[in-house]
Amino acid sequence: MKKISRRDFLYCSAGLLACTTPAYALWPFSDKTESPSIRASIRGKVFKGDAPDKLWKWSHEGFSYKKLKNSRVMCNICPNHCVLSPGDRSACRSKVNLKGTLYSLAYGNPCAVNTDPVEKKPLYHFKPGSKAFSIATAGCNFRCLNCQNWEISQSRPEDVRHHELFPGDVVKEAGRADAQSIAYTYSEAVTYFEYMIDTARLARDANLHNLLISNGFINTPPLLELCRVLDAANINLKSFRDAVYQQLNGGRLQPVLNTLKTLHEQGIHFEITTLIVPGYVDDEDMLKQMCGWILAHIGPDYPLHLLRFFPQYKLDRLPPTPVSTLVRFRELAMEEGIHYVYPGNVPDHEGNNTYCHNCKKLLVERKGYYIPEYHIEGNQCKFCHTIIPGVWV
Numbered sequence: 001m002k003k004i005s006r007r008d009f010l011y012c013s014a015g016l017l018a019c020t021t022p023a024y025a026l027w028p029f030s031d032k033t034e035s036p037s038i039r040a041s042i043r044g045k046v047f048k049g050d051a052p053d054k055l056w057k058w059s060h061e062g063f064s065y066k067k068l069k070n071s072r073v074m075c076n077i078c079p080n081h082c083v084l085s086p087g088d089r090s091a092c093r094s095k096v097n098l099k100g101t102l103y104s105l106a107y108g109n110p111c112a113v114n115t116d117p118v119e120k121k122p123l124y125h126f127k128p129g130s131k132a133f134s135i136a137t138a139g140c141n142f143r144c145l146n147c148q149n150w151e152i153s154q155s156r157p158e159d160v161r162h163h164e165l166f167p168g169d170v171v172k173e174a175g176r177a178d179a180q181s182i183a184y185t186y187s188e189a190v191t192y193f194e195y196m197i198d199t200a201r202l203a204r205d206a207n208l209h210n211l212l213i214s215n216g217f218i219n220t221p222p223l224l225e226l227c228r229v230l231d232a233a234n235i236n237l238k239s240f241r242d243a244v245y246q247q248l249n250g251g252r253l254q255p256v257l258n259t260l261k262t263l264h265e266q267g268i269h270f271e272i273t274t275l276i277v278p279g280y281v282d283d284e285d286m287l288k289q290m291c292g293w294i295l296a297h298i299g300p301d302y303p304l305h306l307l308r309f310f311p312q313y314k315l316d317r318l319p320p321t322p323v324s325t326l327v328r329f330r331e332l333a334m335e336e337g338i339h340y341v342y343p344g345n346v347p348d349h350e351g352n353n354t355y356c357h358n359c360k361k362l363l364v365e366r367k368g369y370y371i372p373e374y375h376i377e378g379n380q381c382k383f384c385h386t387i388i389p390g391v392w393v
């Protein structure tokens with residue numbers, strides 16, 4: 001294993017979402033003004049000849065892949081559909097082709113482990129005040145210019161210091177931490193799918209909840225398999241423009257929309273997070289179009305978190321999102337018809353509270369991760385008995 005720096009060791013590291021807090025010199029989104037050096041492309045970019053010579057202890061055969069001619073393999077977990085020749089490494093850095101078989105190198109070796117309040121994911125309508133045992137391995141299928149967890153998301157599993165926690169160990173540790181859920185989070189859970197699904201199956205058997213915190217860039221068949229043991233998700237809808245997805249994140253919009261529709265159809269509670277990156281995502285027309293799509297395809301009840309951006313990673317010269325922009329966008333999204341819209345990374349703003357969408361009374365007061373007031377009975381508003389979307393008990 002390569003010698004690591006202290007920075008690489010992120011055990012007990014804190015973080016909201018992988019790739020959610022960003023930045024860059026005020027570089028408004030436009031093909032004319034974009035700096036070519038910071039384009040976040042990833043598709044088809046596998047690492048030729050970068051696989052290790054032999055497997056290590058934390059290897060596991062890929063969950064879904066196809067064997068092709070000449071010992072090549074194609075991973076079917078996410079829309080990148082990496083095609084690897086023997087000795088190649090995937091675009092997400094966590095999978096390799098060894099002698100014609102696809103292996104994950106991220107199975108049982110989380111580099112970030114922590115117990116978080118569920119509100120930190122953020123999930124505001126799922127078991128408020130409960131704890132989520134949170135894990136992540138190295139690797140990501142995006143290249144967000146603003147990633148807040150780039151030290152792990154843009155690393156190979158061999159290059160980061162990690163713990164040995166196989167699926168059964170994760171479930172035991174979650175119980176020991178008095179957590180009600182296990183969250184697959186921080187980097188990108190889709191890229192450690194094999195580890196996640198085996199852990200999630202054991203967690204379900206142990207009456208623990210499974211939370212997916214993800215960019216949503218996953219193919220539908222593996223997602224459906226995961227839905228069998230999934231309790232809630234937060235999906236990062238990074239923009240509502242495919243061109244921004246390609247430029248800022250190295251991804252595509254449509255597969256993420258497909259994920260939202262699939263979760264909706266499967267009856268999984270989820271919340272949506274959008275980081276309002278100045279110059280890229282702070283576009284009122286885009287927000288209106290996004291709300292229109294949400295209302296037309298999945299309805300008004302899924303909470304929407306609009307997060308404040310702070311300078312980060314390759315966008316470290318952009319200014320933070322003005323709080324006034326967050327407040328205006330929250331009002332706009334609610335005017336468009338979304339029932340629950342929260343401003344993220346704006347502590348103590350009253351918009352962090354939950355108000356009944358019918359009678360407008362305060363239901364859940366939030367002071368950071370502390371909940372001083374709570375007025376939901378069962379799943380209903382205590383005052384007008386409207387059903388409040390979410391999983392409350």
Ligand code: SF4
Pocket residue numbers: 075076077078079080081082090091092093094095140141190191
């Ligand atoms: S999960 Fe990783 S290996 Fe599989 S297709 Fe996506 S980027 Fe490629």
